[in-house]
Amino acid sequence: ACGSDSGAGGGTGSASGGGGDVQNAKVAFLMPDLASTRYELQDKPLFEAKMKQLCPSCEVIYQNADSDAAKQQQQANSALAQGVKAIVIDPVDSAAAATIVKSAQAQQVPVIAYDRPIPATPADYYISFDNEKIGSMIAQSLVDHLKAEKAEGGILQVNGSPTDAAAGLIKKGIHSAVDPSGFKLLAEYDTPDWQPEKAQTWVSGQITQFKDQIVGVVAANDGTGGGAIAAFKAAGVKVPPVTGNDAEVAAAQRIIAGDQYNTISKPIKIVAEASANVAYEFMQGKKPAGKTQLYNTPSELFVPTVVTKENIKEVLFDSGIMKAADVCTGEYAKGCAELGIQ
């Protein structure tokens, strides 16, 4: 374990305390959790790449708060102690992040709210697609599909972690689509820690309870969706349409195999690069104006795309977000071939 120590040190490139000009400036990129893989796998590298391109000598300080608002506060403070010129933050808790904005602004460091807004204390900029919208989009897509199929019965709803603010937003969004849909909401569940195993256990129980009444499952992310699918498989019954969110590779595979109905692909590349641009402008001392105004903050919003079997090829593969080589392995090769994904 000690070996990794030196490797870790190398990554930092221990720069001197406060770089004065934009040349050697630092920028903090603070992400909220590990429950979704996107922050580490997409947002961070994309933001870093764009930043490198804009300002080769600048340093990005990346931190992940692992769903802990207090830890995020600590990370922000430590970034400030390191003399960052701007903070890009995806808050764990939109309300609690107000403190971070306050103390950053008190030290003349601009804060860019990323992905989730900070309503209580206006940040300097807000770039996002919003989670509530995501929830309503995946649910609506499922409902539309069920209506088209003339399905009769009810829907299960698998929410995210009860202690996660983002999950709360998704949940709200899902309700906004499911409640007026005409399909009965059989039961819903807040999955502790977003754990797929928990979702599987719960769905298994509902299968014994409602048997074939279940015509669809709205799951708040791909992991819990996968758990729901495994529950149906394990019960030896037909898998109804199940939603997801995050467009993980595993979810893409399930969609290709026909196990999962949809997921949602967020234009993370666009968002990450946009935020890098904005951050760079702030670091240069400019004050970029937003496309719109939300929560008293200059804002820019982007729209995600729901991915189903119909459009998976163009959304995920033709656009280059995923490579066929990663997804079309083993048993999924056949499905890929059918959809024309190479």
Added chain:
Amino acid sequence: MATDRQDERLQSREGLRGALTDVLDRARGGDLGVIPVVVGLIVIWSVFQILNPIFLSSANLVNLTLESAAVGVIALGIVCVLLVGQIDLSVGSVSGLSGAVLAVLFVGQGLPVWLAIAASVLMGAVIGWIYGQLFNRFGVPSFVITLAGLLAFLGLQLYVLGTKGSINLPFDSGLVNFAQLDFVPAWLSYTFAVIAAVWLFASGYLHAQARRKAGLSARSVSALAVRSVALLVVLAFVVWYLGQTRGVGWMFVFFVALVLIMHYLLSRTKWGRAVYAVGGNVEAARRAGINVRAVYTSVFVLCSTFAAVGGILAAARLAAANQSSGAGDVNLNAIAAAVIGGTSLFGGRGTAFGALLGIIVIQSISSGLTLLNLDSSIRFVVTGAVLLLAVIVDSVSRRSRTSHGRA
């Protein structure tokens, strides 16, 4: 009179009736073994059945058995470490890591499944061995070692899953089938039940014979027969009832087999004795010439190995390995199962069967609440309350044990 029955202060206990008095007497003295846990379980089951009649349906109980297996196996390892008075906080991470390694080797690298399993299990064993070395060499409290392990192996799990984050195991692979769809055929289940009962009788009978020959008191044949028939009836009923829907899952059989093996190892081998001795009084064990370090190492190795096996089962059941596998309450559930099953956190007291009973209590609570569709806030509260209730039954008996001088 039998050699061990000569003290005149002993009340005499002969035959079937003697065996019964004995049990009653032990109960009065608070030495009830697993009975209180079973009573607690019955209470929970009745309550949930009243609240939702699906709870005790065959289908739900089949789910219950399958869902118990993974964490149950982990709890079995926890029982071992608790028996020597140590703890392992990292079983969750190790199980998650093991699932991840399995998925990467099997799906990612395309290795044969048995090789991937072997590698995961071996990794678990190596982790345990490292714990043992750190513990023996430096005397770092196992709480801290395994807390460090919890963090380190969680990190490793994320690292191994790498860019994918989540890896599907193919639904048609044998491993996933084993965890999801493979059930023991009815005839074989009944055969198992009969074998178990016959074996219980035969071994009991031979043992009693040997004791009589040596001039010691022994269980009467009738008592033995009653016991075996009771077992047969219970097992046959379970098999029949579960057979109403899908039957007994192989994964559950695997778990029960592990419990039986561990029970044998703990109660019938020199190693098992050493484990209890170290947990009871490590200095006395050392002075008796027991290689205390080897015992600690073996126990840590077992625990991590079981954690790895549990991780494989969990991944197989989910048909996926992902970043949050093994996170959350796997640790607490595994430790709680062991404790509820009567294993002492201070070492020296507990059984392998405790893990089985404990995990069934925990899964019953979780499954019962699943069927009730409560708000998550209420669900947490109720889970806590039910857990407490289940254990109070057990503890009231222990209170009487203390008042009878068996602290």
Added chain:
Amino acid sequence: MATDRQDERLQSREGLRGALTDVLDRARGGDLGVIPVVVGLIVIWSVFQILNPIFLSSANLVNLTLESAAVGVIALGIVCVLLVGQIDLSVGSVSGLSGAVLAVLFVGQGLPVWLAIAASVLMGAVIGWIYGQLFNRFGVPSFVITLAGLLAFLGLQLYVLGTKGSINLPFDSGLVNFAQLDFVPAWLSYTFAVIAAVWLFASGYLHAQARRKAGLSARSVSALAVRSVALLVVLAFVVWYLGQTRGVGWMFVFFVALVLIMHYLLSRTKWGRAVYAVGGNVEAARRAGINVRAVYTSVFVLCSTFAAVGGILAAARLAAANQSSGAGDVNLNAIAAAVIGGTSLFGGRGTAFGALLGIIVIQSISSGLTLLNLDSSIRFVVTGAVLLLAVIVDSVSRRSRTSHGRA
């Protein structure tokens, strides 16, 4: 010769040199008190400082002190329960609930802040009292009681926060200021340092006088003077260095004050003796006429109360109470801080200062790694490794203690 120095097997130890030999001798015997933890801390600090020169900057250390306070207070409570050989797994939930209650009463209901604080703290005390009753009445293991509490109070926290999920505390309230912006003026800090040093000398001197009068051996005046001057220098340096940026936060002073009070209670009162006795041998304590149940209850009450206070501090520092307050690793960090600070999980050994040192170790690791911009996977691994390293230093000394017959 002094009454307590007459045995001819004792080497003689007089004056300053005697005190020094004594320390060296205790070190050889493995009885080092907190020294190894301090050494571990120095190692960690040096490494992080080399890796990132900002680590030991005044600004970062100020952050460190403020971030230590909330979990540190919780760890202080944990030390108490560990001392009697029990555990409290629910401190995280209780702290989260307390923060939520505070926020709802203060912001939601508009009560005065002191009333909201009082209500939260009282709620903590009541929770502890309930734990104590359950433990004493039914003898349920505290692990299970507090596991049930963990779940139940997490549920209650979610319930209290209701649909909002997160409540901001106003930034201009005294409470938030106290946690974020209130620093002790420089002159007052120095005054504190001087008072501490003088008090250390005076109390030591009076004690030595009393001992001499009673014919017992006592520390020489020079040894006492050296000790106080050392303390003065250290404190003054700390104050000066932190004063380079924002200074010493009142919240940290509050935490240190609690540590000092607990140290007094544990080491200088009858109640403290009873706590150690119960942890060392509960049956012996009972036979000595100690009201063991009252001790357990008091300790659970203290622990939950401290958890509630810690929750209030955490909410104040974050200026918000939300669903995930107290979740995550608050429990583990608090327990780990106590254990790293030398508190035994088996009871009877540990000090209040251990909580202070332990939490500083943990926060240093966390803060140091925050400065190192690592992938989360690597960060977890490194956290585990550093934690282990820090404790190995301590444990190596304990190993020598065992080999010297003081297990």
Added chain:
Amino acid sequence: MSVLSLRGIGKTFGAVAALTDIDLDVDAGQVVAVVGDNGAGKSTLVKILSGVHPPDGGTITFEGREVEIPTPAAAHKLGIATVFQDLALCENLNVIQNLFLGQEIRPLRLNDVAMETRSWELLRQLSAKIPSVRVPVAALSGGQRQTVAIARSLLGDPKIIILDEPTAALGVAQTAEVLNLVERLRENGLGVIMISHNMADVKAVADTVAVLRLGRNNGVFDVDSVSTEDIVAAITGATDNVVSRRARRGQS
């Protein structure tokens, strides 16, 4: 009139009847030796008197009133001080802390100096060979621990002192001191119950000898009018026993 008298005390552990129908009387200023074979139930009797175990049946009369002794604290309050066979010391506490456990001087600001002074006094009086009173009891030898336990029972102001094999681990000098101490206690009008396997000690200090055998009373003797052989016979239940055989062999 007796300070303490027991009638019909019984105690069962699981299948073992440890005590059946025990009677015993102790007067003020009287030393009662309780003797018996291993496992005869002597310590169980002591534990009942000191509130450690509740009896299954029977009555305890203390100073004329019938009392219950549900907890050790209740026994302390009545004025019954006990030295247990297993000593019941806290190994993690040092000698002073153990001595004053539960009866510290100045509860809210412990008076260490006074306690240390008093500790040395007590230990000196028992000729204890303890190099330092500031070491944890875990670091003491068996005899040193026993001395600590005995010293502890002398603190406070007991009316009855129960000594369960107080000299088992003591050296010759310490044993002699304890016997002296027992005599002093008797002179001060305390009731003493002393359990011992050493007939010489019993004959030296006891006034009456109560014999327990397999959990039952097996006779109460006046010490001056009974020979060691008779006591041994009552203990073992036979006049021809291993002790007498050894004695005969030793003589021949």
Added chain:
Amino acid sequence: MSVLSLRGIGKTFGAVAALTDIDLDVDAGQVVAVVGDNGAGKSTLVKILSGVHPPDGGTITFEGREVEIPTPAAAHKLGIATVFQDLALCENLNVIQNLFLGQEIRPLRLNDVAMETRSWELLRQLSAKIPSVRVPVAALSGGQRQTVAIARSLLGDPKIIILDEPTAALGVAQTAEVLNLVERLRENGLGVIMISHNMADVKAVADTVAVLRLGRNNGVFDVDSVSTEDIVAAITGATDNVVSRRARRGQS
């Protein structure tokens, strides 16, 4: 030639020098009594011989070879069996499990019947009054436990048996049996080191008496040519001591 001989053994605990420069010799078929005041270092010596503590200095010669005894397992292997003063039993295990701890019959499928039979044999031989061997040791009386510890040392095939106050908690009959046992062991050619505070027992079975005082050798006596008074004087370091004063008072 002596089976076991120690030269210059020393051991320090913190500031206390528990043993300084100890010499001791034990022959086959010889019973060496080690006596001394409380805290004289007897048990420390025993622990060094049985591998519990490493000595700080000095040499141990066993059967002519200089040996190190770093662990109790090493002592067992050499053939040194020990009954510790604190007994070192596992309270959670029952009597049989304790007796056979570390030397179980049939390691992979324990032979309970054989072990139970042998346990009853051993206990009977020591006249133990134990109602059942299937109860945890925690439920035994002090003397019953000591009997278990003694019985344990007789398992296996030791060359030297070390008994640290083996009769402290035993009843009169059990004490006599243990003394008989020691004599049988001597006849079988084993070396026996017996620690005791009971001069009568020492005089009865020992061949030589080694006195320790405050951690140092204070004379080795042949048991036939030394009086009890002389031994006591060597132990306490004075001819006029509390023991002799009590004895005089008893006579007068």
